Amino acid sequence: xESEEMKKPVFDQEAGSLLVKELRxxxxxxxxxxxxxxxxxxxxxxxxxxxxxxxxxxxLRDDLSKPELESSIYEIALLKNSCVLALKELKQWMMPEKAxxxxxxxxxxxxxxxxxxxxxxxISAWNFPFLLSLDPVVGAIAAGNAIVLKPSEIxxxxxxxxxxxxxxxxxxxxxxxxxxxxxxxxxxxxxxxxKILYTGNGRIGRIVMAAAAKHLTPVxxxxxxxxxxxxxxxxxxxxxxxxxxxGKWGCNNGQACISPDYIITTKDYTPKLxxxxxxxxxxxxxxxxxxxxxxxxxxxxxHFARLSKLLDDxxxxxxxxxxxxxxxxxxxxxxxxxxxxxxxxxxxNEEIFGPLLPIITVDKVEDSFNVINSSGTKPLxxxxxxxxKKLKEQFVVTVSAGxxxxxxxxxxxxxxxLPFGGVGESGMxxxxxxxxxxxxxxxxxxxxxxxxxxxxxxxxxxTSKKIRLMKAFLGGSIVGIIRALLG
Numbered sequence: 001x002e003s004e005e006m007k008k009p010v011f012d013q014e015a016g017s018l019l020v021k022e023l024r025x026x027x028x029x030x031x032x033x034x035x036x037x038x039x040x041x042x043x044x045x046x047x048x049x050x051x052x053x054x055x056x057x058x059x060l061r062d063d064l065s066k067p068e069l070e071s072s073i074y075e076i077a078l079l080k081n082s083c084v085l086a087l088k089e090l091k092q093w094m095m096p097e098k099a100x101x102x103x104x105x106x107x108x109x110x111x112x113x114x115x116x117x118x119x120x121x122x123i124s125a126w127n128f129p130f131l132l133s134l135d136p137v138v139g140a141i142a143a144g145n146a147i148v149l150k151p152s153e154i155x156x157x158x159x160x161x162x163x164x165x166x167x168x169x170x171x172x173x174x175x176x177x178x179x180x181x182x183x184x185x186x187x188x189x190x191x192x193x194x195k196i197l198y199t200g201n202g203r204i205g206r207i208v209m210a211a212a213a214k215h216l217t218p219v220x221x222x223x224x225x226x227x228x229x230x231x232x233x234x235x236x237x238x239x240x241x242x243x244x245x246x247g248k249w250g251c252n253n254g255q256a257c258i259s260p261d262y263i264i265t266t267k268d269y270t271p272k273l274x275x276x277x278x279x280x281x282x283x284x285x286x287x288x289x290x291x292x293x294x295x296x297x298x299x300x301x302x303h304f305a306r307l308s309k310l311l312d313d314x315x316x317x318x319x320x321x322x323x324x325x326x327x328x329x330x331x332x333x334x335x336x337x338x339x340x341x342x343x344x345x346x347x348x349n350e351e352i353f354g355p356l357l358p359i360i361t362v363d364k365v366e367d368s369f370n371v372i373n374s375s376g377t378k379p380l381x382x383x384x385x386x387x388x389k390k391l392k393e394q395f396v397v398t399v400s401a402g403x404x405x406x407x408x409x410x411x412x413x414x415x416x417x418l419p420f421g422g423v424g425e426s427g428m429x430x431x432x433x434x435x436x437x438x439x440x441x442x443x444x445x446x447x448x449x450x451x452x453x454x455x456x457x458x459x460x461x462x463t464s465k466k467i468r469l470m471k472a473f474l475g476g477s478i479v480g481i482i483r484a485l486l487g
Contacts, residue, residue: 016190024146057072067294086437096113117194189212220429220439242280243409260383264362382395402427415432
């Protein structure tokens with residue numbers, strides 16, 4: 001008897017081509033452009049979450065052992081908020097924006113019209129497999145596009161659920177989900193899209209960008225990087241420790257692109273910070289965190305082995321000051337703090353993406369900026385804990401990152417009035433709130449002119465007087481125009 005795998009239809013380049021052709025035809029028919037269609041899809045997404053929240057929670061638990069709070073709040077509630085915001089603001093977002101005109105085109109009026117790009121591809125990540133799959137889809141729907149979503153095969157339960165629920169609650173003639181791994185992703189990347197949004201790591205990001213370049217397709221790359229946390233003295237240490245812990249271990253056990261990757265603090269302040277982190281970690285996760293139900297597991301054995309390799313590095317293994325326990329069978333690693341790890345160690349030269357947190361010490365807190373900037377890459381997020389106004393200002397001016405947060409970690413993700421995206425190797429482009437709508441829209445310039453006021457200046461034969469007047473008109477100065485007329 002044929003196995004279930006053998007019965008599955010193959011999604012290859014031909015299947016990808018047919019899919020895109022079908023979606024382009026439906027987009028060309030104008031199906032996705034209407035306000036009513038966009039509203040119906042956003043409402044359908046909300047209903048999908050309301051009807052199936054227990055199933056979504058189960059899928060996330062199966063894929064990552066996510067605590068219910070993290071799944072409910074950081075995946076479902078954040079996505080629902082995106083839908084609600086889009087429904088509330090959509091009419092305003094879709095309205096043409098008036099633009100000023102100049103003397104050169106007088107009499108005239110102008111506006112910028114937001115139009116959908118067409119057929120877009122969204123490739124999502126495994127660490128927040130529900131949110132990172134559908135949050136970009138909210139923006140693509142709001143902008144009026146046809147969409148193909150490719151969820152991560154590393155979170156198979158959520159991927160399978162997305163295929164079923166999206167097909168049931170959204171318009172399958174214009175919004176489709178394609179499951180699979182490298183062959184299916186490659187078949188999709190062979191097609192011509194009007195935009196690609198990819199969330200993941202830099203290695204795959206380069207592959208996506210190279211594939212997009214063949215068709216001159218614009219891309220949004222939501223990548224990662226080593227997100228630093230600078231800790232100054234003279235702060236509320238308990239609150240600082242708790243907020244670092246929640247940004248690190250409370251976000252999928254460190255498996256998040258905006259998780260704190262390492263801490264920088266002064267030598268003098270280090271003992272107090274380490275003690276505070278140890279105390280709060282025990283309060284949150286108990287004396288044996290491997291048994292805690294409030295910590296996600298490592299996603300799979302490959303990532304467990306990768307993190308174990310970082311810990312077992314000769315330069316690092318003796319630097320553990322807290323944690324370090326591992327359970328290979330259940331893919332669990334306890335929250336682990338490492339002190340004074342060498343800058344040339346493996347753990348300091350790649351994104352950790354797990355529950356390991358190195359601490360680097362400096363003589364004075366201002367030296368932290370040099371540590372970050374000398375790394376050669378720009379992080380997706382950077383964090384500072386300080387009450388020093390001058391240091392905060394210096395942090396904002398000196399550190400280049402996708403986003404900055406002062407006196408907290410990761411919470412900027414929930415502020416829809418801020419763009420979320422990277423810079424340099426941490427990504428390009430941004431989304432969230434109206435930025436999502438803008439990301440999936442083309443801003444079309446439109447100028448309206450009257451038949452009145454047709455000046456002979458622009459027409460041959462060209463004379464020196466016409467040249468003077470044209471320069472004056474382009475300059476926009478009334479005085480200059482008068483002077484040109486007077487010769």
